[in-house]
Amino acid sequence: MSYKLDDESRSRLEDLSDLRDYVSAIRVQVHASEDGQDEIQVLISLLSSFPIADPSAETGKLLNSIATAVRQRANDLPVSTVISFSKEGEE
Amino acid sequence: MSLASDLLDQASTLATLDPMRPKQASLRRAISAAYYSVFHLLIDEGARRISTNVALQPYIARSFQHTAIKEAANKVMAQSQSSPPWPGPLFTVPVEAELISVCNAFVDLQSLRHKADYNTALSFKRAEVVAAVSRAQAAHQDWAVARASNNASVFLLLSAKLLPDR
Numbered sequence: 266m267s268y269k270l271d272d273e274s275r276s277r278l279e280d281l282s283d284l285r286d287y288v289s290a291i292r293v294q295v296h297a298s299e300d301g302q303d304e305i306q307v308l309i310s311l312l313s314s315f316p317i318a319d320p321s322a323e324t325g326k327l328l329n330s331i332a333t334a335v336r337q338r339a340n341d342l343p344v345s346t347v348i349s350f351s352k353e354g355e356e
Numbered sequence: 357m358s359l360a361s362d363l364l365d366q367a368s369t370l371a372t373l374d375p376m377r378p379k380q381a382s383l384r385r386a387i388s389a390a391y392y393s394v395f396h397l398l399i400d401e402g403a404r405r406i407s408t409n410v411a412l413q414p415y416i417a418r419s420f421q422h423t424a425i426k427e428a429a430n431k432v433m434a435q436s437q438s439s440p441p442w443p444g445p446l447f448t449v450p451v452e453a454e455l456i457s458v459c460n461a462f463v464d465l466q467s468l469r470h471k472a473d474y475n476t477a478l479s480f481k482r483a484e485v486v487a488a489v490s491r492a493q494a495a496h497q498d499w500a501v502a503r504a505s506n507n508a509s510v511f512l513l514l515s516a517k518l519l520p521d522r
Contacts, residue, residue: 299470324494329498352481
C-alpha cells in the first residue's frame with residue numbers, strides 16, 4: 266500500500282455538513298482492493314433513526330445519491346473510492 | 357422474470373430472513389445476489405446491444421469481466437472531472453444522474469461482494485446488507501431510465517472492452 270491520504274482530503278471526505286439529516290459519521294481509510302490496487306474505503310454511518318428495516322428502491326436511491334455526493338469529493342484523488350453504509354451503533 | 361430480477365428478489369428475501377438473529381450465511385448470500393443481479397442486468401443488456409442473434413447472446417454475456425465493468429463504471433463517474441479520462445469525448449455531458457447512480461452502486465456492491473464471499477473475518481450487520489440490497493434495487497430502476505442513452509452505450513462498450521484503451 267503506497268498511497269497516503271493527506272489531511273485536507275481526509276477532512277473533505279469526512280465532512281458531514283450537507284448530510285447531517287441522514288449521516289452520523291464518515292470514516293475513511295486506504296486499503297488494497299481485491300485486485301491489489303490502493304483504494305479509499307469510505308464507511309458512512311447512517312443515523313440510528315434512518316429507516317432501513319427492509320430493502321426498498323426508494324431508500325436505495327437516497328443511499329446512491331449520498332454515495333455519489335461523497336465520491337465526488339474524491340474526484341481529484343489518484344485512487345478509486347469504495348463506499349459502504351452501516352447504521353449508527355451497529356458498526 | 358429475468359435472472360437479474362430473480363437474483364434481486366432472492367437478495368431481498370435473504371436480507372430479511374430470521375428477523376431476530378440473521379445468519380451470516382444469509383446476509384453474505386444476500387450481498388452476493390444483490391451484486392450479481394446488477395452484474396447480470398448489465399451484461400445481458402450489453403450482449404443484446406452487441407448482437408441481435410439470441411443464440412449468441414449468452415456467450416457474449418459470458419465474455420464480460422467484473423474488473424472491466426468496474427473500470428468502465430469508474431470512468432463514467434469521473435466524467436464530471438475538469439479533465440475527464442478517456443473516452444471523455446465519446447460521452448455526452450453531463451452524464452445522466454441515473455447512470456452515475458448505477459455505476460456508483462455497481463462499484464460499491466462489487467467490493468462488498470468480495471468481502472461477503474471471501475472475508476470470513478468480517479461479521480455483517482443486517483442494516484448494511486439491507487442498504488446494499490436497496491442500492492441494487494435502485495440501480496435496477498435507474499438503469500431502466502438510463503439504458504437508452506448514448507452514455508449507457510459507451511459504458512457498455514467500455515465494459516465489453518470494445519473501445520480502445522487510448
